Amino acid sequence: MLKEAIYHRAGNNYAYAYDEKTLHIRLRTKKGDVDSVSLIHGDPYDWTKEGWQTSSSLMTLSGTDEYFDYYFIAIQPPYRRLRYGFEIKSGKETLIYTEKGFYEKAPFDDTAYYFCFPFLNAIDVFRAPSWVKDTVWYQIFPERFANGDTSNDPKGALPWASEEPQFNNFFGGDFQGVIDHIDHLVKLGVTGIYFTPIFKAKSNHKYDTIDYLEIDQQFGDKETFRELVKVCHENGIKVMLDAVFNHSGYYFEPFQDVLKKQEDSIYKNWFHLREFPIETEPRPNYDTFAFVADMPKLNTENPEVREYLLNVARYWVEEFDIDGWRLDVANEVDHSFWREFRTAVKSVKPEAYILGEIWHDSMSWLQGDQFDAVMNYPFTNAALDFVAKEAIDAKAFAEKMTSVLHMYPENVNEAAFNLLGSHDTKRVLTFCDENKDKMKLLFLLMLTFKGTPCIYYGDEIGMTGGMDPGCRKCMEWDEEKQDKDLFGHIQSLLSLRKEFKVLANEGEMKFLTAEGKTLAYERSKEQESVLVLINAGETVAELSVNMTEGYEKIFGHDFTGSLPPYGFSMFRKK
Structure with missing residues (x-):
């Protein structure tokens, strides 16, 4: 065994509390290097005259990427404490891997050899809002979705879709337009809207905020926004706003x-100014x-900046009952601020999504x-590389997704x-060179x-x-110009996602085969299982998948061992 490839740490994504009772533990090994891994585990204080009391539990191979295999186990320590190590077997070789290193035999004279999960404190469990797992979002660029009220159009606004989008042109999209077309979203089956910025700004994209506490007048007023949130909620749709707290606008x-x-x-001191006077050209002398x-x-x-922005974060949740914040350029803002931000938002609405x-x-x-x-x-990059750009094969895609x-x-x-x-980004269909079959697979x-x-x-x-501004065209509302077949495809997938919870987040994901342009994976939990088969190539392809237990087709092409070009099938286990 290659010891250098074996890795674990007692934290982050390798050892964590999944819920109030359950620990998830992972181990990484060199790809194809190991036959089995077992977890040696026990309570650090459970000693008898025979010594430390431990158990051994077999771990499962949870995935393989380009270089590594990953082993996994879910375990419920009776006293929420755990000391543990790994027994790794390959052929006739057996290694014991602990926090102190490798041993030929497990050292049981002292628990200090072993990895430590000191105590499963409920408050430390990562908790995203429960509703998010079943939500399908729809991103709206407000200026380009629909113009429902021409009285608030910005000066110089063009007739809807009369020209191609530019960096500086306006078409008058607004909140009333979204309200007027809420039936379109309900029919599609989405349950959340993510709005790009709606606050007062000079540009058409609104990422250059002038006033974080005022809505840009071209979208309507606060009462219209309040009505929009109400209409969304009445239709089972959550509302998430875009906050630009990394930077403000020039104005x-x-x-x-x-x-x-x-x-x-x-x-x-509200900004990062390096010198005076302030200069904008050739490069600004401020961050x-x-x-x-x-x-x-x-x-x-x-x-002062922190308090101003935290007040903004609370205000839109308190006053308008929004359901979440999407945070622009989030990695360039200090961690300390985001911790305070989370506390501020969750204190108003614990189930808000950040x-x-x-x-x-x-x-x-x-x-x-x-x-x-x-x-x-x-995920975005790997999926586009596999299907749209044909830059990687199914095996590489499965490996990248396993790594993710x-x-x-x-x-x-x-x-x-x-x-x-x-x-x-470019629009998906443009990435696909307008090949709709590829887009359906994505x-x-x-x-x-x-x-x-x-x-x-x-x-x-x-x-x-x-790319921007091309991806920001006015929404096409002429039904004769809408692709109804594509709409129906996505609508059907959303219906299936609601019907079979394993397709959302109730089930494990396991890749069964990935070769050439063909891919098969399973989403399963307990007795429920859905099998997905994909041929991302332009020729008929055979797939070798064990379906002896009996499956019923629920979507896609007929499958008798092969799929047509860009074909797909979904089956549920009977």
């Missing part, structure tokens, strides 16, 4: 005061989002004291925000994967568009 009053008074401004001079970075270590925009490994934000989830871009699923604790994975496209993958999925407005009816 944010405190920053304007700094520009006017320079070093004499009482707000100079910003990227190097965008119009987006000065807020100093969240400043007590989602961070982070594109990389986010374990340090997902330990129960900051975010409930992050945007699952590793083992990157975080299981209760974190259940709340992960999965997406295929957004206002920051939505099948997302809507049967662990986490809470999100549909970008218009993707369900086949809208196209390149």
Whole structure:
């Protein structure tokens, strides 16, 4: 066995409390290097005259990625304390792996050799809101969804969809437009709306906030927003707003005061200013989002800034009953602020959802004291690479997804925000070179994967568009131009996700086969099981899957050992 590849730590994603009684423990080994792993475990204080009392429990192989195998066990210590190690077997070789290293025989004279989970404190259990696991989100870019009230159109607003989207044009999308089309969302089957920023700002995207406590007048007033939230809730739809606390807009009053008074401004410590006078060209001499001079970075270590932003966080929950916050550029804000933010929001609404925009490994934000989830871009990238771009095969996709699923604790994975496209990316159909069959497969993958999925407005009816601003076209409301077949495909998947809870977050995910362009995986829990078969290639493909126990097709193409080009089938175990 390659000892250097064997890894465990008593925390984070390798040992954690799944609920108030259950510990999840994982071990990593070199791929294909081990025959079996057993957990040696016992209460650290359980001693008799025979010595320390331990048990041995066989772990299961929970997944394999490009380099490693992962072993897993769920265990319920009777006294919520645990000392443990691993018995690892490969052929005739047996190793005991503990916190102190490797041994040929298990040392039982002192529990200090072993990994330690001191006590399962209920307050330390990671708890995302329970409703999130069953939610399907729909992202709305308010300026481009629907214009329901032309009286609040911004100056120079163009007739709806009369031109291609630009960085600086307006079409008058507003809250009334969303209210008018709520039936579209109900019919599709979504149960949550994620709005990009709605607060007063100069741009059409509103990520350059002028006033965090005022709605941009082009969207309507606070009473209209209150009505929108009410209508959503009456239709079983949660509401999540986008908060930009990393930076403000150029016209944010405190920053304007700094520009006017320079070093004499009482707000100079609200920002990261390196020198005076303030300069914006060729690069700003103050910290910003990227190097965008119009987006000065807020100093969240400043007590006044913290209190201002925490008041914003509480205000929209208290006054308008919103259900969550999506946090822009979340990884560039200090952890201390996010801990206070969580406390402030949860004190008003304990079941509010807190989602961070982070594109990389986010374990340090997902330990129960900051975010409930992050945007699952590793899933996005792997799914697009596999189906849309054909840059990787099914085996590589399965390995990448196994790595993602083992990157975080299981209760974190259940709340992960999965997406295929957004206002920051090309549209999904454009990624697919307008191959609708590929797009159907991508939505099948997302809507049967662990986490809470999100549909970008218009993707369900086949809208196209390149990178910003192309991905921000006006929503197509002419039914003759909507792709009803694609809408029906996504609608059916959402119905299946509601009918079979294992397709959402009640079931384990296991890859059964991944070869070439073909993929088979199972979502199961106890007696319920759903099998998903995919052919992401342009030719007929055979799949070798054991279905002897009897399965009933619930969606997709007929399967008799092969699938047509870009074919898919879903079966439930009878």
